[in-house]
Amino acid sequence: MGVRETRDFGRYLGLPSVLGRNKSATFRYIEEKVRERLLSKAGKEVMLKSVAQALPIFTMSVFFIPARMCDKIEMLFNRYWWGGGNSNSRGVHWMSWNRLSVPKCQVGLGFRRLHEFNIALLAKQGWRLLTTPHLLVSQLLKAKYFPKCSFTDVVLGNNPSYMWRSILAGQSVMKEGLARWIGDGRDTKIWGWSWLADHANPALTTAPVDLLRDATVNGLMDVEGQWDEGVL
Structure with a gap:
């Protein structure tokens, strides 16, 4: 019918409109955008943290970026840091990116690990x-x-x-990192959920009773909303 086929469906609100099977190819525009912004300027740390590492945040808050793509982008960051002020100059890499990504309080430079940062942003969507x-x-x-x-x-x-x-x-x-406020306890299960006021062990470690496996915390309270010590 004379309809031409296109391979580029463009982007909507800055995100790809169509996701194919090759996710690395789909999100390659992030790598290309990073390459464009890594210019030779003073203050490489500020440039990396405030500009380069901020570029993929919007996409990472919606989609899971393949780990290989994250590694390629971090390779550009590392090359820019140790190179002569651009992402194409290799230079001598005196320290790996993993070491540079350690927080400053632990004698690192505090750069982001993109894969872990991507997971954190997606966890925020779940929250x-x-x-x-x-x-x-x-x-x-x-x-x-x-x-x-x-x-x-x-x-x-x-x-x-x-x-x-x-x-x-x-x-x-x-x-x-999830914990629950008990309230009346009707929506919180006794076993398998984190509801104890204990940061180290917020969930019960005792074996569940088969008949009470799906019981809720309100069954451990009396009519006044106080803990029933006899049941406990």
């Missing part, structure tokens, strides 16, 4: 789904992917979108 269920995006994702459970219990499922895969990539990190 928003968990704490703001009234938002339209939260309601849509819950209706489609986890209508009968909480975000903390959802699994990947069959044929999810890449955006949902990306959000779930940060789920485990979010759960590591």
Whole structure:
């Protein structure tokens, strides 16, 4: 019918409109943008932290970037740091990027590790789904992917979108630092959830009772909302 085929579907709001199977090729524009911004200027540390490392934040807060792509971008950062002021000059790399990424309080320079930073941003999206269920995006994702459970219990499922895969990539990190306010205890399970006032062991370590495996914390309280020491 004379319709021409295109390989570039462009971007919407700065994000790729279509995600193909080759995610490295899809997100290559991040690498190209970093190459353009790493110019020869004074203050390499400020340049890297304030400009270069800030470029992929918007994309990383929505999509999971392949680890290989993160490594290539960090290679550009490292080459720029040790080179002659541009991303093409290699120079002598006296220290690896892993060492440079150590916090300054631990005798590093505090540069970001892009892969870990990507996971942290995606964990923040999961936190928003968990704490703001009234938002339209939260309601849509819950209706489609986890209508009968909480975000903390959802699994990947069959044929999810890449955006949902990306959000779930940060789920485990979010759960590591997750704790619950008890309130009336009706929405918090006794076993498997972090609800104790103990930073080291916020979840029960005792074996669950089979008949009470799905019991909630309100069963440990009396009618006045105080802890029932007899039940405990």
